[in-house]
Amino acid sequence: MMVQETDRMVVGRRFKMSALGADRCPELADRTGIVVHVSHSTTGITVLFDGARRPTVLHRDFISLV
Template identity: 70%
Template sequence: MDLRTEIAVGARFKLSDLGTIRCPELAGKAGIVVATSSRTTGITILFDGAKRPTVLHRDYISPSL
């Protein structure tokens, strides 16, 4: 799955199944995408209620409908 076309800045997201397995402390959290990069696999995200953004691998998040 190519998230660059599915996830854009400002898009809502939730953790994917892989993200929940790899980062269990973040399970059930959601937020918005604040930056993407075409050169790295990281996506900068801001979880709901967080003050600072976090960078996660593209495969760890999925679009929230």
């Protein structure tokens, strides 16, 4: 099975919180932003929420690409 381009974690892609992310981090449930760094050695994805000054690292299962 081939992974579609739209499913890849790529720097610059927009994201929203996934259902799991909203459940684990309810204060971030309605937030969106962009991916700023993808670690290939850990499960962390560095994101910048819209309106935020500093990036945040989240588990890759906590976000969904839009």
